[in-house]
Amino acid sequence: MTDATMASSLVSATLEASLDIQGQKAQAALLPFALAAFGVCLPVFVWAASHAANAHWMSACCAGFAIGWAVLYVAVNWLRTPAAADPRRRGMVQLAGGIVWALAIGGVAVFAHDAGPARETLLMLALGAAMICVVFATPWRPSLLVVAPAALAGPVLALFARPESADLAQLGLASAALALALALLVNRILRGQYALIAEREALLTERAEQAEAARQFARVKADLADSLSDELRDGLTGVAHILAAASLGRSAPSRPQLAAALDGVNDLLAIVGAPETPTLQAPGRRLRILMLEADPLGAATLRACLEQLGHQVVAANRSGRAVDLARICELDLIVCGEPGAVAALRNLPGEAGRTPLAAVIGSEPSAAEAALSAGADALLRRPAAAPAVARAIADALAAASAAQADVTSTSDLKAVEAA
16 A cells, blocks of 8 residues: 555545544534423323323333433433543444434334224324434434434334235335435535534644744744844953953054954854855055054954955054155055045145045945045945955055056157157
8 A cells, every 4th residue: 555545544534533523513412402302202102102002001111211311311411521522432322322212212113013093193103203313313424324224113114014004104114215315415415514624623723733833933033032142242242342452452452352353253243144254365465554543443443354454554543643654654555534534645745645545434425425525546334344345455456556547648648749
């Protein structure tokens, strides 16, 4: 047997079990009405039996009816207890109650067979009681297939027992067959409804499981977020302490301090799953870079990035100091973090005023426009990171080279025109 066949068989068995449970519940819901119906039938039966020739058997039949009613009453009460949760035990109790009623109806048929002039009347009453059993057995197929034929058999056989009641017997048989056919049809319709109920319950169960899984995932996600928050807080606290200690010193931050801070930042990036920082290729020669940044923390971060790229850094924290250094030092690049100093650096005479310059700005669009208007070759936005610094250096050098090429071309053109 293949896995697909086994799975199909398992699904079919599960569905059949669900249909049986639904049928048992539907029949159990009708049993109190069955008690009322047979309670109403009992006085009618007693009245008709009082006209029978063998009225002395009436007490025995009444006792059978009373026993059947009591058994059904006990079964109805038992079905309301937790013990009735077992479908197998529940089905046995319901079948037993139905068979007791079928036996009671059979006893009435036996009594009516020798009732004299009241025979046919009592047998038809017994047949009517059997059809009531058919009605209450309809919701559950096993009960319909067992209890209904057992209840109908006694009155029908008793009618066929004497030739003088052959016509009435045929009418009773036709009525019994019609009742069984209608009961089977109704049972089929009910089973279709049971299947819909089972599908709905399965869907509700699946949705409940999905909702519970979503809640569990949300709890796990919240716990993970709390853990990440704790780790990020601890890591940022460590980086802040390192940079704070570096900024409070009289001298520039040492390389070990900056390396420790960068290690902490890399650890934080690993925690949040950030992509690995690409390896930066240092330029062909080591650049001598003038760095102007008034903020100690920003200066430490920017200097660490520049030194990580392999460059020599000349630091200044005031615009005037930066202008003086640019005038007297041979520089390859200026990284300026003071917007007002860009124009002053560009106004320096000679080669100093043409040194490639990258302006460090914030996120405001006006700051970028102002820096470019003042003569910056490239822009570097805060907070600085090594990849962005490398890109800004490359842009500044490329822009300066292009500007120098334009100046050279213009000079050559003027020389040609003069010649």
